[in-house]
Amino acid sequence: MPIVHIHMFEGRSVDQKRRLVESVTDAIVSSVDAKPDSVHIVIHDMARHDYGEGGVLASED
Amino acid sequence: MPIVHIHMFEGRSVDQKRRLVESVTDAIVSSVDAKPDSVHIVIHDMARHDYGEGGVLASED
Amino acid sequence: MPIVHIHMFEGRSVDQKRRLVESVTDAIVSSVDAKPDSVHIVIHDMARHDYGEGGVLASED
Amino acid sequence: MPIVHIHMFEGRSVDQKRRLVESVTDAIVSSVDAKPDSVHIVIHDMARHDYGEGGVLASED
Amino acid sequence: MPIVHIHMFEGRSVDQKRRLVESVTDAIVSSVDAKPDSVHIVIHDMARHDYGEGGVLASED
Amino acid sequence: MPIVHIHMFEGRSVDQKRRLVESVTDAIVSSVDAKPDSVHIVIHDMARHDYGEGGVLASED
Incomplete structure (x- = not known):
């Protein structure tokens, strides 16, 4: 599960x-x-402008 | 809620x-x-190549 | 799924x-x-001090 | 974290x-x-037909 | 929302x-x-042995 | 990330x-x-009465 x-x-x-x-x-x-068979995996793609670390979007790096 | x-x-x-x-x-x-009114529902569509069960992508089945 | x-x-x-x-x-x-059989449901309990709406914790209401 | x-x-x-x-x-x-630097944020866009409140899709309002 | x-x-x-x-x-x-009023926030507490970064549990650091 | x-x-x-x-x-x-170092993992424990498959709680099986 x-x-x-x-x-x-x-x-x-x-x-x-x-x-x-x-x-x-x-x-x-x-x-x-x-x-x-009990392992279910959902992959979620994200754009670089939809992820931020340290207050900065990844698309800005 | x-x-x-x-x-x-x-x-x-x-x-x-x-x-x-x-x-x-x-x-x-x-x-x-x-x-x-307190029930909030978010629907997330996923492609068949973004879901795996038993170690295999659904798009491979 | x-x-x-x-x-x-x-x-x-x-x-x-x-x-x-x-x-x-x-x-x-x-x-x-x-x-x-393809429907999988996970229930997550939360305390009233772990939920906020309109900037206010539910435990404060 | x-x-x-x-x-x-x-x-x-x-x-x-x-x-x-x-x-x-x-x-x-x-x-x-x-x-x-420990704060990680993922933004998830959703269409109005993928969100419901009170049993009604936001796209219907 | x-x-x-x-x-x-x-x-x-x-x-x-x-x-x-x-x-x-x-x-x-x-x-x-x-x-x-449309902003809903759920806080999820986690134990240090339930979080890993770089392959190592935070409780091991 | x-x-x-x-x-x-x-x-x-x-x-x-x-x-x-x-x-x-x-x-x-x-x-x-x-x-x-970019891989972050959160583990969420769940009780058997907080998980259902096929309309039945795991604690009932």
């Missing part, structure tokens, strides 16, 4: 997302003893 | 979302005794 | 949560044509 | 988002004694 | 949370032209 | 959470080319 939300900058390919979902699922299964 | 986030595959019509918001609000109001 | 997060004030009984999960699942299934 | 998610209607300019990230970071730093 | 989720380490007082909600609401209202 | 929220049943030890944060960070770094 782990439910995972990953927020990251847009621009990753579907192939990178495929590897992301596979490897994060493996990481969860091996570390907290969950079944692979 | 219930705040609800619903993540689901993109492709639903505005009419389906209208029914979704109406019926989920009714369900919350009747089950946990909240006022209709 | 709908994933639902519901944030509401703490204090509801397990019985109310049982009815909440049942009725919200029914509402989603009937409005956006999802399978019941 | 504060992590902040802000969901609001789409249509704000990058300049408004720049001010949003700057002023929300300042507000957090001054009220809960966090370091500016 | 801005909906805000703030995740931060547990340990802040109710008074700090009161100031947090007031100042973050002000920051949003002045930067993106929202009405104060 | 990946920000990750993991919701899972309560009961895992701090040691399991340490391995979870380490291995999920590695998985993200290797699959989408992010720097380890």
Whole structure:
């Protein structure tokens, strides 16, 4: 039943997302003893002007 | 004050979302005794290549 | 694959949560044509001093 | 380490988002004694047909 | 309609949370032209062993 | 800048959470080319009566 939300900058390919979902699922299964089928992952792309750190948008850096 | 986030595959019509918001609000109001006006719902569409289950992207199935 | 997060004030009984999960699942299934088994719901209890509206904590009202 | 998610209607300019990230970071730093660099903010735009209050989509109002 | 989720380490007082909600609401209202009453803020406390950066739990630092 | 929220049943030890944060960070770094220090992970424990699938609370199963 782990439910995972990953927020990251847009621009990753579907192939990178495929590897992301596979490897994060493996990481969860091996570390907290969950079944692979119970791991649900939602990927949220974000634009650089929708993320700020230290009070500054990433698009300004 | 219930705040609800619903993540689901993109492709639903505005009419389906209208029914979704109406019926989920009714369900919350009747089950946990909240006022209709206090129920806030955010719908998040996701692409099939942004969702994974069992280590596999939904777009691969 | 709908994933639902519901944030509401703490204090509801397990019985109310049982009815909440049942009725919200029914509402989603009937409005956006999802399978019941694909609906995942996470309930997040919050204290009244962890929620603010109009700049004021709910515990102050 | 504060992590902040802000969901609001789409249509704000990058300049408004720049001010949003700057002023929300300042507000957090001054009220809960966090370091500016530790404040991470994700902005989520939403369409008016993806938000409902009182059982009604905002696009219907 | 801005909906805000703030995740931060547990340990802040109710008074700090009161100031947090007031100042973050002000920051949003002045930067993106929202009405104060439309700003909803949920505060999520987290333990130091429930947050990781750079692969390390904050409780280990 | 990946920000990750993991919701899972309560009961895992701090040691399991340490391995979870380490291995999920590695998985993200290797699959989408992010720097380890940019990966932020929040773990959310949930009770079995706060999670439902198929309209039924996990605590009822």
